[in-house]
Amino acid sequence: MTWRRSSSMFTDIVPRRGAVFRAREPGAASSLDPSPSVQQQQQDVRVITNNKGLRASDWSAQGASGALIGRSVQTSWVRLFHRLNDAPDGRSPADTRAKKKKKKKKKKKKKKKSFCSTSHREAAGGLPGVSPVLSPVVPPVLSPVVPPVLSPVLSPVVPPVLSPEAEEERADGAMLSLSCTDPWPEGSVGLEEEVVTAAAQAEERDNNNNNNNNNNINNNNSLCSSVTLDDSLTSLQWLQEFSILGANVPPRAHHQPHLFGQHRPPGADAPASPLAADPASIGGPLTPGKPTAAAYSRMQCLPGIVAHGHCPDEVDYKTNARVKPPYSYATLICMAMQSGKSGKSGKTTLSCIYHWITDNFCYYRHADPTWQNSIRHNLSLNKCFIKVPRQKDEPGKGGFWRIDPQYAERLLSGAYKKRRMPPVQINPALQSRLRLTLQPRSRSPCGAAGAQSGLGVAPEAHRLLREFEEATGGDQNWDPHLAEGTMLGSWPVVRGRLGHKRKSGSRSGGAKAPRRSSSPLLCTDEQKDIGPLKGDFDWDALLDSALNGELSLDQGGALSPLEEDLTVRGTHISPAADLHVLAETQRNTDGSDFDEETFLATAFLESPWPEEEEEEEEQGRGDFLCGSSVNLDQLFDLGDPLGGDPSARIDALL
Amino acid sequence: MTWRRSSSMFTDIVPRRGAVFRAREPGAASSLDPSPSVQQQQQDVRVITNNKGLRASDWSAQGASGALIGRSVQTSWVRLFHRLNDAPDGRSPADTRAKKKKKKKKKKKKKKKSFCSTSHREAAGGLPGVSPVLSPVVPPVLSPVVPPVLSPVLSPVVPPVLSPEAEEERADGAMLSLSCTDPWPEGSVGLEEEVVTAAAQAEERDNNNNNNNNNNINNNNSLCSSVTLDDSLTSLQWLQEFSILGANVPPRAHHQPHLFGQHRPPGADAPASPLAADPASIGGPLTPGKPTAAAYSRMQCLPGIVAHGHCPDEVDYKTNARVKPPYSYATLICMAMQSGKSGKSGKTTLSCIYHWITDNFCYYRHADPTWQNSIRHNLSLNKCFIKVPRQKDEPGKGGFWRIDPQYAERLLSGAYKKRRMPPVQINPALQSRLRLTLQPRSRSPCGAAGAQSGLGVAPEAHRLLREFEEATGGDQNWDPHLAEGTMLGSWPVVRGRLGHKRKSGSRSGGAKAPRRSSSPLLCTDEQKDIGPLKGDFDWDALLDSALNGELSLDQGGALSPLEEDLTVRGTHISPAADLHVLAETQRNTDGSDFDEETFLATAFLESPWPEEEEEEEEQGRGDFLCGSSVNLDQLFDLGDPLGGDPSARIDALL
DNA sequence: TCCTCTAAACAATACA
């Protein structure tokens, strides 16, 4: 960050920096500035600099309180997703294969490869537990009660942790040994000298961060610590659900008729769950959150993701700050909301969302704060998220956010929209740190919280989530057309260097891993229709195996609940096929910017304007609501123009 | 307001209003609540109710001291703007016709009507007086000296004035007779019964106000009375400058190398200037500040603005409390700072800013105090405004605020940002008073100060400012493309009823006149680069005439300094063309919500984070900073689906 | 056409 920002642009400003110094002045608080810096000693100096659109204040209160979110809680949403997949609604995969309904009545789809267009899901409202329009809204009553048994997660203690760099190193190392032969080859790191300087500065910031990361647990976290768990759920229950994952279990969906209601994902309350045992959570003493080799068992080395020759896919986003997580902001928000913080109430504060994200995605700990802007933007704009005002007498900063049952239902019901896949972005700031990362140095924690004692979302959880998303998203588009249009058509024929093209790219700069899809279900889970997507899970497995399995060295039995499905599907794909792909992809590390566009996925979560506008065309409304199942029109365009051979994948898929 | 807030939305809150009363509670201090009301008897009860986010304390210190600001002072900024426009930089109109520069180098504009793309203004930095980066910052030294001759303005005396209602009535009447045939037709006032009640309450408050309006002259006004004028300026000088307005006068910009320095706008010290003779300043005895017919000569009746059939555009915001002034808070602050209170020192107290605003904008006298929050927020956040601590020995509440020369320069240099155009908002509270206004009743003064003996900013001043803003904003996009892309493209082809779509409409509620743009120059004027925008002024005039002239009944010769430019431009537009448009627009008063989107304007004033980012792609930097002149990509989408015919406007423009 | 993301403007609100 600093290096990016402090260089030329603010040179003219520097002279007066000392004079009328104000924290807000761009570059004023730049880490390059020795004197004021450290953001006025604000809590968490994770932020590199106050980005253009970003007010410095956005960075305050980002502090160390992230530790509040425990591992089990964090992984809960993963299980939730599994359960969502689990929930059978009797739909056949074909049904699930939804098409984006046109919200506008006479909305004509002019375009390319309309994957599947079989109308369906109009009866979504009729599905068990799918009439949430009038579902009782969770009253904004706070439940500060923290079940003693179920909240091992909530430990505000911020133990000294290693710098994220260290974590990343470990992660990389693991990746190296397991998935990639040389994920971060020295030679592949094409960074300049200044980069090193920047990295040093970043580390220095981390040090500063170390000093400040304990101050900022504000009252906004009130809900964060008020994880109200459903007593009916036991730590074993999630396991139960987990076990049923692979099979087409009878409908459980209607067990959760209420939004954020009874059938809350047990993840938060089951610290002892298999996921809790996630390697990432039980790293070495120095790197508590460091993922073990097992975490990368199914790691993919997707060529496109790697700007510098590493294989960020399936990376542990919790510890790897270099690659931008492939999740959309809406997904991230949903994840945060699902992660147990919001508890049964299902509502969370913005601050909690920030915390969860920073805790679980190292990328955002280092990225400039624009992402917070985006988060807020998304919360506001996306109808999925509705604000629950704070109780009048209740202190605290903002309101609470919850998922709108209505839209959640819509999402579930299939009113999914496609979304484009942003190019893989690698955080420039982190890139600068790459060298340092390669040469291990133990540093202060970058975010205090996230690294805490393995409380973050395990990489495995990330993997599962991604698989889930892919699967759910894939149901809509997963068909021969998809394979053709998405897999092949989107194949990265080196469309040029989008990294440079992107306006914000230079600014936000972060490296973004290809986004599989934003799972619509993330928004809907607790609602009642956990079931509806059960049928999709088959597609899940199929897609997952196709996408992940082919590139993973280790399909890892226990780690992958999807494998049952693979056989069920009869399409189980041998991971062996990917090996050569992997090997070839290694060679693709030709630069930081590659085009991995043409990456399609479903997105409804993020569609901020769920067609409420334009009253003239209101008629088509019902369609939209009843939409269709999740729409994954985006497949992983791993875009390795060099080594990755599409044929191998396609073969695997077919 | 009251009716807005107390009605349906907060019904559930009302019961507990008395209980845990918090100033922030929505509807808590509603005027409907008979008991607490009157804002705890604080000085100025102009505020109708304590709006949700507002502490009652914000209303303290709003008292009667507003009278400190004299007419001439208040109009000074208007002249200042003229002078700013005046400053020639040798740029041709074509140069001024900036295009939004693509910050990123190889930004390919793929799309629709990219208005103008002719690169220009790169040499802005080289323009005379454009090197203010190191321009001396005005030392925070107070100059309490009040030149006896030049401060007729500063009369702390608070003469008994009419209630703002009366003023409004007058204004309305004037408007009615001059610009609009029926600006506030009785039938068009679609208010409910409760509205009437609210209005009555408001009036009652005004009465209370009458009792309190003398108590609150606090020490914060110390600077208000310290108008230090530059002796080198005479009252005629401004006239001189005024006369050169129309012509591309040789650069005068470098005459004002210092911020707030020598070449201070003579407005404050030239009460006898033409503007001083502004009709608005010389109203009738009862309504000193009441604008005369001339004040409304160029009044526009833009259909979009009118939710109830009135023509609030070009209204006298000093007396018309119904329509929220179209100025951003940053603009308001700049205006207040420029208005002579800060004198040469260029620094003002928050209190003075409050006063100036309330004195000159009746809207804020009646609006809930949230605007003060916003003012403070803006001062804090906006880098344009920097705080000057009070002298240690100097008593007083807060510090002083001045405009940061650096940012001011940037703004001038063309690093402008677009800003969105908020929908026109009509103050519901004032709407409720509409009926009362129409039927004249003499009341107690609502703000003591503003109405004082014509000391407020004349409506003419407002008009000029707006024109200025429009003009400066328009220079960038003003070209055939603009006319096509903006005028036509944005023309409200009945895009639907966005008014309903808008969420915040219910909350902030106030009726906001369409904001043309926040003039960047407002921040920069005195600095030194008064010149750079001179060339833009031609576009100014052109745009102004296009936007304002076309709808105004009277282009008013003497009142409009821009007209010279019109001829200079060779594009003088006949105001006559607008007449029918005006007539038609009158019919558009079909409801409170109309879509006036597609309204583009430049905004940099309020942008707290002036573009300093992106180091990687620094090369293009010069372009960006030197970018272009003010960017008015927003035209008024008055969105009158009914009567407004775009063709008429387009004709006028072309 | 729709979606996602980023940037930004602006406002509201909490709070020191």
Place this chain on the structure above:
DNA sequence: TTGTATTGTTTAGAGG
């Protein structure tokens, strides 16, 4: 009260 920080809303535009 003043000032700052956070939170929330909305618009824009790029890019896909």
